[in-house]
Amino acid sequence: MTALYGFRGGIAGLPSNKEGSTSQPIQPLVIPQRLYLPIDPGVELLIKPGKRVLAGEVLTDSNATKAAVWHAPVAGRFVEIVDHPAAHPSGRSDPAMVLEPDGSADQVEFSETGWTDLSVERLIAIVESAGITGMGGAGFPTWLKLGVAESGRLSTLIINGVECEPEISCDDMLIREQADRVVVATAKLAALLQVETAYIAVEDDSPQAMAALRAAKAGHYTEGVPVGGVELVELPTRYPSGSEKQLIENLLGKQVPKNGLPADLGVLCLNVATLCAIEDAVMKGQPLTTRVVTVSGEAVARPQNRWALFGTPVADLIESCGGLTAKAENLVMGGPMMGFALASPQTPVIKTTNCILAQNRPPLDKRQPLMPCIRCGDCVDVCPAGLLPQQLYWFAKSGEHDKAQRHNLFDCIECGACAYVCPSQLPLVHHYRAAKSEIRGQQAQRIKADIARERMLARDERLARREQEAAERRLLKRGGRKAGTADPEAKKAVTGETRPAMSDEVATAMDRAKQLQQQADADETRASIESTGESVDSTEPGQGANRENGE
Amino acid sequence: MNSFLLILVSTALVNNFVLVKFLGLCPFMGVSKKLETALGMAMATMFVLTLSSACSYLVHAYLLQPFGLEYLRTISFILVIAGVVQFTEMFIHRTSPLLFQVLGIYLPLITTNCAVLGVALLNVKQQNSFFESLLFGFGASAGFALVLVLFSAMRERLEVAEVPLPFQGNAIALVTAGIMSLAFMGFTGLVR
Amino acid sequence: MVAVVILVALAMVIGGVLGLAAVRFRVESDPLADKIDKVLPQTQCGQCGFPGCRPYATAISAGEADINQCPPGGQATIDELAELLGVESKPLNPENGAESERPTVAWIDEAICIGCTKCIQACPVDAIVGANKLMHTVIADECTGCDLCVEPCPVDCIYMLPVDELAGGWQWPQPQADTRSTNNAAVETAGNGQ
Numbered sequence: 001m002t003a004l005y006g007f008r009g010g011i012a013g014l015p016s017n018k019e020g021s022t023s024q025p026i027q028p029l030v031i032p033q034r035l036y037l038p039i040d041p042g043v044e045l046l047i048k049p050g051k052r053v054l055a056g057e058v059l060t061d062s063n064a065t066k067a068a069v070w071h072a073p074v075a076g077r078f079v080e081i082v083d084h085p086a087a088h089p090s091g092r093s094d095p096a097m098v099l100e101p102d103g104s105a106d107q108v109e110f111s112e113t114g115w116t117d118l119s120v121e122r123l124i125a126i127v128e129s130a131g132i133t134g135m136g137g138a139g140f141p142t143w144l145k146l147g148v149a150e151s152g153r154l155s156t157l158i159i160n161g162v163e164c165e166p167e168i169s170c171d172d173m174l175i176r177e178q179a180d181r182v183v184v185a186t187a188k189l190a191a192l193l194q195v196e197t198a199y200i201a202v203e204d205d206s207p208q209a210m211a212a213l214r215a216a217k218a219g220h221y222t223e224g225v226p227v228g229g230v231e232l233v234e235l236p237t238r239y240p241s242g243s244e245k246q247l248i249e250n251l252l253g254k255q256v257p258k259n260g261l262p263a264d265l266g267v268l269c270l271n272v273a274t275l276c277a278i279e280d281a282v283m284k285g286q287p288l289t290t291r292v293v294t295v296s297g298e299a300v301a302r303p304q305n306r307w308a309l310f311g312t313p314v315a316d317l318i319e320s321c322g323g324l325t326a327k328a329e330n331l332v333m334g335g336p337m338m339g340f341a342l343a344s345p346q347t348p349v350i351k352t353t354n355c356i357l358a359q360n361r362p363p364l365d366k367r368q369p370l371m372p373c374i375r376c377g378d379c380v381d382v383c384p385a386g387l388l389p390q391q392l393y394w395f396a397k398s399g400e401h402d403k404a405q406r407h408n409l410f411d412c413i414e415c416g417a418c419a420y421v422c423p424s425q426l427p428l429v430h431h432y433r434a435a436k437s438e439i440r441g442q443q444a445q446r447i448k449a450d451i452a453r454e455r456m457l458a459r460d461e462r463l464a465r466r467e468q469e470a471a472e473r474r475l476l477k478r479g480g481r482k483a484g485t486a487d488p489e490a491k492k493a494v495t496g497e498t499r500p501a502m503s504d505e506v507a508t509a510m511d512r513a514k515q516l517q518q519q520a521d522a523d524e525t526r527a528s529i530e531s532t533g534e535s536v537d538s539t540e541p542g543q544g545a546n547r548e549n550g551e
Numbered sequence: 552m553n554s555f556l557l558i559l560v561s562t563a564l565v566n567n568f569v570l571v572k573f574l575g576l577c578p579f580m581g582v583s584k585k586l587e588t589a590l591g592m593a594m595a596t597m598f599v600l601t602l603s604s605a606c607s608y609l610v611h612a613y614l615l616q617p618f619g620l621e622y623l624r625t626i627s628f629i630l631v632i633a634g635v636v637q638f639t640e641m642f643i644h645r646t647s648p649l650l651f652q653v654l655g656i657y658l659p660l661i662t663t664n665c666a667v668l669g670v671a672l673l674n675v676k677q678q679n680s681f682f683e684s685l686l687f688g689f690g691a692s693a694g695f696a697l698v699l700v701l702f703s704a705m706r707e708r709l710e711v712a713e714v715p716l717p718f719q720g721n722a723i724a725l726v727t728a729g730i731m732s733l734a735f736m737g738f739t740g741l742v743r
Numbered sequence: 744m745v746a747v748v749i750l751v752a753l754a755m756v757i758g759g760v761l762g763l764a765a766v767r768f769r770v771e772s773d774p775l776a777d778k779i780d781k782v783l784p785q786t787q788c789g790q791c792g793f794p795g796c797r798p799y800a801t802a803i804s805a806g807e808a809d810i811n812q813c814p815p816g817g818q819a820t821i822d823e824l825a826e827l828l829g830v831e832s833k834p835l836n837p838e839n840g841a842e843s844e845r846p847t848v849a850w851i852d853e854a855i856c857i858g859c860t861k862c863i864q865a866c867p868v869d870a871i872v873g874a875n876k877l878m879h880t881v882i883a884d885e886c887t888g889c890d891l892c893v894e895p896c897p898v899d900c901i902y903m904l905p906v907d908e909l910a911g912g913w914q915w916p917q918p919q920a921d922t923r924s925t926n927n928a929a930v931e932t933a934g935n936g937q
Contacts, residue, residue: 090913370919372713394711430918437914449785452887455868456787456795462869614753620746627753634757641761641768652775655829
């Protein structure tokens, strides 16, 4: 049995409310009328609107933006691009591809690779082209995470099946139904990455998942698959034991350094659903197009887990689960602790949507009346990151950003444990999130201001240089003299009698022009004489007639 | 040795200049809004107090007393203190311009800090020797620094707390100072 | 008599020491203007009455200008300046302009632009690209929203548009203030959504 180190803080005995959603197997896919796939900024579309696409066809190219590519979940027609509510806490509408499924089962050809003779480099390429990002909630690009394996520093692989947040049970059900796949894939991946130890971790409030894993491990042992190296670990249920940093601390006794990553400790931590997606990509060549979503909450008729296509509007998903029993005060994407409220029920399911909750109560930050902090310190006891939530609350509330940063505001994992235990039910995480984004905004502003200052200084310098060059030029033109002291001789040299010799053609042309001018003048005066009847001295044609002396 | 320790403890805690003798309240209230400022001020005052305490003793013992000019002590102590403060100001301006800027007007105001003059005059009254004067000054400034730092830490917390409107600002600060003063009463009897 | 002599002697000695110290501890020119300039938003708009942020910073450090004359910086900048200078903060002077709700950037309607370069000459940070009789366009990332280019345009083809929120950095809204709280001027009531 693996010895556990435990982690500080946390809440034991959090009511999990998972009985409803785990009472039946994962329900099959329901294909909605329309799918809305978000277009990340900077991404290039590979398909034009109006074209028919096959299931699994790649739709976007991420260029260098680190965004995952999207594939068509089913065959259908790419209708258009519209502004659709985005799966983002701001509630704004962003451009999205609209796909209308046509009911056919046509799909692109998938190329199977298999685990034998697979190199890490090839694995990373497969994962990237399958568009796999972390499915536990953070959505970090998995191909970048696997990049640590190439450096040779990897020593531990942890498969995270610890679903500590209440209501969410999608990973739990996935393990129960696909334990075989999970164990084999972990073994294969561990062998490929050449790690010293591989763990699959689950919580002890789901004995069925553990039993399934044990059976799978025992079953495959005889088949010659190297599952012996995979350790199955059961963690005592304590929120937030499924958080990556806390999981690593619990299992290995090491803390991820501040501003660091698990890779710094030689650890690779993958969500169990992400692992299954990798397995699909390697074994069957399938891109990531579906996931299990838990639909739960007091206002849902039949809480359950269901496979869902990316791009399925949340409303359609809830409909397929029996719809809502009462008006949902709050529709949440994610769990009750770390999820965010949805602005519209049309928001689509995306790669990180692990749960949809329909709650009867308004969110924590909208409840009345808001009560003051009584300085009880309960929040400090439960913070898994070892911070001082009470102090952070005071600083965030009064806008004292530098003090908040000195109290390690950015190490907060936003787990919500502090808000859960607060007797005054303060929306603590809301305050921290607001403070964090305000600080980030100010930092961005400062950088922008510095750049603007540089540009302004450069511009001033350029203008000054131009001014100086112009002054020098003017000085040269005047033969080195100051303005206003023009030498008449020099002037004549430029304009008058002692003009340097011209070429003959130019001289002839100038004479001709002068004659024409004088002719025209003469005609004019004649015309005016005839019209007015006065006699005017006609100008004499010839050289020098029009030149005035003594300029 | 014992008597020196006694002087230190008594001036720093038992007869704390700010909370028991109620001297030096101007910088106490004025510079205690931020902890860093208070620390800087405390260090500056410690330097000034100790040095001027020593210098005042020397002036009194070797300049005033021999010529029977004890009645000039107040003005000559002020001269000495002003000189020491100016010196300190120049020193801080050179070594830490930020601290200089942050302390602002309160740095030259150490001249008018009644604790500084009080220490000098008390030395005369108690007929302290040179070393005793030095310790007296150091102890007094240590007590001042301690209280200033404690007070500013509390004021920083008060800044973000939800204080009722009539009490906000200096009012609650003075109430806090009063409670601190009560707390320091607990030191009575530590030294007879 | 003796008293006078003694006092004068004492004063002279102290004065001498101070004089020496003044020479020994001389400090170069005041970098306060630099510190103030770092706080200002570098919009270079001139709304404060000075031709740019640096002249305004110099004026503040010389005591010739007040700290509440910068609308683009807003109340946040005024508070920071107050803290830097150790003075009381005050509200923005309405004579200099109002704090804008959302940051804006300039945009040239290319259909109307005649390529006169007047706006290019007006921009304090060279955020407009173009040349005589050629199309002009604003580099949105470099534009500080100072609107100095709007006036010179002879065909009025420059508009000040609000910055795209997500690209500019969407921020989580502040939660509602405690109903009994009294000194939370910085906290605003939550908007829509979260």
